[in-house]
Amino acid sequence: MSTVNTTGPASGPNPSPGNSPQTGRRMSNRRRRQISLGLQAGVFVLAIVILVAVMDWPTLGQSVFNFAEIGPLFPDIILVGLGNTLLYTASSFVVGLLGGTLLALMRLSSFPPYRWLATAYIELFRGLPALLVFIAFGYGVPFAFGVQWPIPLVVMVSLGMVSSAYIAETLRAGLQAVPKGQAEAARSLGMPAWRAMVTIVIPQAFRLVLPPLTNEVILLTKDSSLVYVLGLAAYEYELTKFGRDGITALDAGLTPVLVAGVMYLIITVPLSLLARKFESRTNRTRV
């Protein structure tokens, strides 16, 4: 330890080896790395020890990991909660994908008004909080126009419209990343522009954007929790609502929220791994 410090104070924050040639020569880079690693490990172990010592374990067991009390959550948190979260995510992704594809094509159209329209839409919905869109469609529209529409539809439309703006930008990048020669080869075979787009360019663009699209699904899964602000019937509850209600209904502190969180991770972690897999595959096969 003391050998390291000899150079430190003398040369300030950026010690140069020239200042103390002897220590510099005696201490190899390898030795230096070992000391640095040992220091980091020491700090880590110390932090854990302090944490374990100061924690109030009985209270923690009572209010965070109280799995004895959460029986009433099941099976509804899975059958209804997880089911609805999946349904809300999937339905809004379908809307987002269709809308996003349309917007991306409009954004690349040679007819300027299409481009303006798509740009305006994308900027609008990327700039607004999803929560505000939920409130607009869930409370605002029924209140203003007197229409009552089912919550799943509200989620599908609100989340779908928001995600279509993000998906459009992702897809546009993908479409532009397909080499120009692909469309030219298709056109030279007599394909009309739309056919070249549908059969040759779009499938390749989708392959390129598979990783970011998967990430978009992860975001949607999490954002579907925003529906919690709307008044929900019991059969419309999703994971977050179950977690929230569990806090007051069961005397188990944070535990219901923890359970809901684990359910989200059951969806999102595999998706994240999938995205990583797509990514390595794309990297491998692209020219």
Added chain:
Amino acid sequence: MTETTSHASAIRAGGVAITGLHKSYGSNEVLKGIDLTVAPGEVVCLIGPSGSGKSTLLRCVNLLETPNQGTVAVSGFDATDPEVDLNAMRRHVGMVFQQFNLFPHLSVLENCTVAQVKVLRRAKAEAAGVARENLRRVGLDGFEDRYPDQLSGGQQQRVAIARALSMDPQLMLFDEPTSALDPETVGEVLSVMRGLAGAGMTMLVVTHEMGFAREVADRVVFMDGGVVVEEGPAEQVIGSPTQPRTQDFLRRVLNPTDVEL
């Protein structure tokens, strides 16, 4: 209108007639009035330094580039008539690109069938039959289920030729088909092209392969600076060029080690 129509109809299947062709990108004039004809069954090689406009000229033949001025008649179509059905015309004109441009998400067989099915409305089985025959023709039978990224450059280019041939074209355009290839695979592509020429295909080829041009071309056209500088039988243009620019270019291409700075 009557004049261009009769001009176009005078061009039989596969023939090309280009008159007074101009093409600019902004203020950069790439083609400065080109006249060129290709008779049905003829093999014409376009040679010249890079930037001379050869590729642009070739791409104007199937209207991948839109000419600013002049007429292009191809295989009975008046290609520069605004009313012409370009997709119908392109069905008769095969094109092979320097970078192959195979469809990477489709198998070799699908590369050769997709346009037959979607454009010519052939039944899948019929299209597959035509594709297999053309793959055999380019020496790639047994490669039907591979994907482009599993093939060498030479193999990819031969698939690209089979893909174009599967549309039963009357004219084939080649845009520097061997320039992106590893030297050891150039020969296989040239040999396929030689076979095509021997079978009577009408071909317009942009190339730097002087040996190929000399051996296979009926006519060689030397371009420089957006104009045709010299044209004539291959033996004459490559063997004993009359224009100083042609002589200079050929000296550099044929004896690259002798070039002095």
